[in-house]
Amino acid sequence: MGSIINFLATILGYIFDIIYRILDIVGIHNMGLCIILFTIIVRLLMLPSTIKQQKFSRLNNVMQPEIQAIQKKYKDKKTQEAQFEMQEELKRVYDKYGVSPSGSCLQIIVTMAILFPLFRVIKDIAQFVPSIAKLYEHKEQNAVIINQLNKFLVFKINESPADYFFAHKGSGAAVALAIALIIPVLSGVFQFLSVHVSTKLNKVDTGDNPMASSLKIMNFIMPLFSVYLCWQYDVSLGIYWMTGSLIMMLTQIIVTKHLQKIDVDTIIEENREKAAEKAEKRKQKQGIYREKILEASKANTKSMASSSGMSAEEKEEKIRKAKEAAAKKQGGLAAKASLVDDYNKRNEK
Numbered sequence: 173m174g175s176i177i178n179f180l181a182t183i184l185g186y187i188f189d190i191i192y193r194i195l196d197i198v199g200i201h202n203m204g205l206c207i208i209l210f211t212i213i214v215r216l217l218m219l220p221s222t223i224k225q226q227k228f229s230r231l232n233n234v235m236q237p238e239i240q241a242i243q244k245k246y247k248d249k250k251t252q253e254a255q256f257e258m259q260e261e262l263k264r265v266y267d268k269y270g271v272s273p274s275g276s277c278l279q280i281i282v283t284m285a286i287l288f289p290l291f292r293v294i295k296d297i298a299q300f301v302p303s304i305a306k307l308y309e310h311k312e313q314n315a316v317i318i319n320q321l322n323k324f325l326v327f328k329i330n331e332s333p334a335d336y337f338f339a340h341k342g343s344g345a346a347v348a349l350a351i352a353l354i355i356p357v358l359s360g361v362f363q364f365l366s367v368h369v370s371t372k373l374n375k376v377d378t379g380d381n382p383m384a385s386s387l388k389i390m391n392f393i394m395p396l397f398s399v400y401l402c403w404q405y406d407v408s409l410g411i412y413w414m415t416g417s418l419i420m421m422l423t424q425i426i427v428t429k430h431l432q433k434i435d436v437d438t439i440i441e442e443n444r445e446k447a448a449e450k451a452e453k454r455k456q457k458q459g460i461y462r463e464k465i466l467e468a469s470k471a472n473t474k475s476m477a478s479s480s481g482m483s484a485e486e487k488e489e490k491i492r493k494a495k496e497a498a499a500k501k502q503g504g505l506a507a508k509a510s511l512v513d514d515y516n517k518r519n520e521k
Contacts, residue, residue: 180289185300187213188293192303201317203297204324204411207290211415215423218282222420226427227439229370231269234436238265270443287412294330294408297321326351327407334403353403355410360399362417367391370424 191206191213215222239262246258266272293300298308304321307314322329327336337345337352368391398417402410431439 177289177292180285181292181300184210184286184289184293185302188301189303192301196303201320202324203294203321203329203408207294207408207411208415210290211412212419214282214286215416215419219423219427221282222423223427223431226370226424226431227443228271230428230431230436231271231439231443234440235265235269235271269440270446287409290412291406291409294406324407324411325354327355329408330406332403332405333407333410336407355407355414356399356402359402359410359414359417360395362414362421363398364391364395366417366421366424367394369421370428 188206188210191209192201192203195202195205195209242258242261242265246254249255249258298305307318307321311318327333333352333354333356337348340348340351371391398413402413
């Protein structure tokens with residue numbers, strides 16, 4: 173796992189290096205700004221996934237009555253067969269609308285996949301960002317630039333808000349706490365608004381949904397968790413989390429407003445066509461793979477036959493003749509041994 177994170181951190185380091193070089197042209201040396209620009213780039217690259225997720229959210233409103241009817245139908249049926257039938261019926265509903273129930277999880281996976289290597293890069297900038305590594309080779313000469321690089325507002329990029337509070341509470345605990353909470357609170361607020369805005373824009377009806385209560389709880393727990401995370405860990409993590417939540421909220425608003433202009437039936441038809449194309453490609457790949465296996469097995473059989481140069485019947489006949497020859501040879505040796513024995517006995521007399 174560590175080697176994978178280091179590999180991803182190396183890639184992110186080169187991306188940061190490009191961003192830093194561009195900012196360096198205009199005389200800006202700030203890692204916090206690099207993180208903000210990096211987050212914006214990542215979110216823009218994830219825009220197709222955001223559009224797909226928003227489509228799923230919109231179609232989910234249309235699907236929910238059918239899904240809830242199926243869940244109600246099998247509510248009191250706990251046998252394995254009944255559960256299997258329920259899953260099959262739910263699958264037919266998803267196929268009907270051309271969507272995948274796991275399609276909306278991509279953004280979470282990508283976000284978490286970036287988070288850990290990003291944290292590694294920030295923890296050791298000099299190792300992963302080549303341009304900054306050169307600055308650290310001559311720390312005394314570049315002390316002013318390094319200081320600018322590691323500063324974001326009143327914070328140091330590699331300190332946590334908690335560290336800032338405990339370091340400055342002596343000069344005024346209330347003020348120090350208010351400043352220290354800026355990034356953690358904004359991270360939590362932006363994440364809460366992102367979920368809330370998405371729910372409102374897509375008019376998600378969770379009234380009879382069995383997962384509604386769990387979803388509502390998670391909508392409150394995750395922002396609180398992000399507040400704790402950004403309070404406890406480096407400011408760099410809070411910058412990434414805060415910027416990511418803000419950009420996600422803005423893109424959701426723009427994408428949702430755009431999708432609302434498109435008829436739901438048009439989206440369903442497009443999804444069905446794409447799903448059909450993917451299914452056809454999978455079948456073709458499976459068919460090609462099966463044909464290759466059959467060809468390989470035939471080729472192996474032919475090569476085995478050609479290497480021997482004879483059929484199974486010819487092999488059996490050759491083995492039989494070899495056995496007969498061995499038997500005759502053994503018989504001849506036995507006869508010669510008998511003659512020698514007779515000769516010796518006569519001479520003894």
